[in-house]
Amino acid sequence: MAVTTSPSEAAAPPEESRKMLRSLKGLVCRSLRLDRGCALHTAARDGLSSVSSQDVPAERPRAVFHTSESDPAKHTEQHEARLYNIPLEEVKAVFPHGLPHRFQQQIQTFNEARVMVRKPALELLAYLRGSNFAHPAVRYVIYGERGTGKTMTLCHVLHYCSRQGWLVLHIPDAHLWVKNCKELLQSSYKKDRLDQPLQASAWLKNFKTSNERFLQEIKTQKKYMWGKQESTEEGRPLGEVVEQGLARVRSATDAVGVVLREIKQQSHRGSFRLLVAVDGVNALWGRTTLRKEDKSPVSPEELTLVHNLRKMLRNDWSGGAIVTTLSQTGSLFKPSSAYTPQELLGKEGFDALDPFVPISVPNYSPREFESCYGYYLERKWLQHEKAHTEDGKAELRFLSGSNPRQLDRLAGPL
C-alpha cells in the first residue's frame, strides 16, 4: 500500500457555511456550559493539532479499515466492512465502462480504487463458488433502495470473475439503450426491429477492451453476412466480428447480436465460464422514451439490442451465471419509492426473470459506516475540523441515514 501524495487536500474545497453556523451554535452552547474564553480560536487550534498528529498513528487506523487482500477470491467474512484496493491498470482493463460516475471521480481524486467488501457481495461470491456449471445458469437479482451500493456490489463480483478468468459480458446500464437515443435505424435483419448503432458500437469498444484474449479464442460457428458484400466465414475468431461492428457502424447492432449468440452457444462446452452482468435490468421490460418517425412509441421488444439481451437472460444455457441489478435511478416512468423486484420489473419482467435469487443490499451497517468514515478521514477528504470529532461523526451518520450515496454527497463539500 504505497502512501500516495495525491492533491486530495486541494481537490476538496472547504465549503462550510451551513456547518459553520451550526458549529457556532454548538460552540456557544459549549462555552456556556464549560467556560468563557475565545472558544472559536481554541477549536481551530485543536483542529490543526489533530490533523498534524494524525500522521503519527496513521498506520494503526489504516489497518482497521483496509485489507491488503486485493483478490476477491480470498475475501471472507473476516474482510467484511473493509476496503480493498484494485490496482489502477486492472481498473482500466476490467472496468472500461461500468463504474458509477462518482466512484470514477473518487478514483481520480484519491489516485486509488478502494472498494468496500460487504455482505451481499460475499454472499454472491459464495453462491458463485458453489454453483454447478453443468446446470442452467442461475440468475441473481441485486435490489435495494437508492444509493445503497448495488452497482458497486456488481463491480466487486465482476472483478472476482475476471480474476478467475471468466468471460465477462457487462452491460453497464441497460437504461442507456432505451432512452436518449439519437439514431434509430431500421434493422436489415428483421423488418420490424430498430437498430441503435451508436450505443452498440460504444458497447463493442468497451467489450473489446475487457475481454481481449477471449476474442481470439472463440471461433464463429456460422457464416454471417453483413450486407451484400462483407461476410465473416465460419471458424474466424470473434474479434473479427467485433472489428466489423466497429468499422461498419451500421451493422454494429447485428454484430452485437452475433457476439451474444456465439458466446451463449459455446458456453456450455466448458472452455470458459460466462458471466452476464446487467446493470439496470428493469429497463429491458419497462417502457422506452424513444419514438419512431411517425411519433409512435417504441416498445422494448422492437429494439434489437434489447431483444438479443433478453434472449441472453433466459436460463436456457449453462456454464455460467447471470448477475443483474435493479436500478430506479435511471428508470423511466417508475415512482422514486419503488425498489423491489416486483415493482421495478413489472409483471412481464418478473415472469421473464423468474426464478431468480434475490440479493438485497441494505444501507451501511454501523461497522461499515465507521470504516467508510475512517477512510474519508484518512484520505483527508473531510477537511472541516468538526468532522474529525465524535459529534461530527454522529451528525454525518444522522444526516446521511447511513446511506452510502448520501454520505458521499455530504462528505463532498466538507
Added chain:
Amino acid sequence: MLLCQTLRLFCITTAVQRKNVGASGPEKYTEAFIKKQIEEFNLGKRHLANMMGEDPETFTQEDIDRAIAYLFPSGLFNKKARPLMKPPSEVFPEQRKIQWGEDGRPFHFLFYTGKQSYYSLMHETYEKFLNVQKHQDQLIAEDLPLQKEKRNLAGSRWLTKIELEEMLLEKVSDDDYTRFIQLLQKLVALPCADIEEKYIQKFSKEVPVQLQKVVIEPLQYDERGVAFSTGEGKRKTARATAVIYDNGTGKITVNGIDILHYFPVLQDREQLLFPFQFLGRIGKHDMVCTVSGGGRSAQAGAIRLASAKALRSFVTEKEVEFMRQAGLLTVDPRVKERKKPGQEGPRRKFTWKKR
C-alpha cells in the same frame, strides 16, 4: 313595548374605542340619561333571563354574554364588532360631571389651574410626604429605631400614564406624569413610608406572574420499561407530535416512513438534527412522529419544535434554559400574510402603468 326597548338596548355597541377622558365632544351624557340606561339594562337582563328560562335573580354577566352569543350568532372576526350587552358603566365612558354649580362658581378650589385633579393629587401626595418626614423626625427625636422594611419593588409597577388619566378623568402630559412618579418614588424611598402604605398601593400594580413557568412533564414508561416522552409542535399550518424513546440508536420515523425517504432534502434533516445535536444526544434516542399539514419546511420545523419539547423531560433544567435561549422551544409566529384588496399579494402592488 318592552321588547322594543330591550331591542334598542341590545343594538348598542361600543362605538367609542378609546376611553374618551375629559372629551368635551358632542357625546355628553347627562346623569339622568345614565340612570335611565342602568334601569333599562337591569330590565333587559330580567327579560333575557326569562327568555332563556333561567332565574332572573341569579343571572350573571357571563350568562348574559352566552345568551347574546346564542341569540345573535355572528361570524364577524373582530370581537368588539359583535353584539354585546354590558352594564352602562362599561359601555359609556366615565365622564366628568359639570364642575360648577348653578351660580357659575366652580366646586374645586384648583379649577382655574386647568388641571384640577392632577394638581390636587400632587398636593395630596406632597402632604403625605411631609407627614412621613414629620413622623421620621419624631422617631429620631425619641431615639426609636426607624422601621426598615423594604417594600418589594420587584413585583410591582407604577400606574401607566393612561391608567392615571383614567383615574383622574383628565388629560395628563408626559412631564406631569414623570413628576408624579418621581414624587411617589421619593415618598417610597423614605424609611417610614409604611405609614402611607395604603395610599401608595392605590398607585401601584402587581406585575403578572412570569409566564415562563411552564410545567415539564415527567418521563413515562411503556410496557418494555423504556422511558419515553411526547411533545407537540406547530409551524405555519403544520402540526406535529413526537414521541421520543430512550436507549435508542438514532432511528427516526415520520408517519411510518424513514426520514431519509420522507425528507429527501438535506435542509429538513438538519432541522430535525438540531435539538439532538444541541444537547449532544444524537445517537441516543429513537423518535416516532406524526405530522400533517403545511409544506416540507413547515413540517420539518413543526417536528423540530415537538422533539425539543419532548426532550425537555430527559434533560436538566439548566439545559432547558439553554434550549429556550437558543430558540428551540419558541413557536415560530410567522404565518402567511393576508392578501390585501387593491394589491396583487400581501406586499406586491399591481404593475404601475403610466397611462
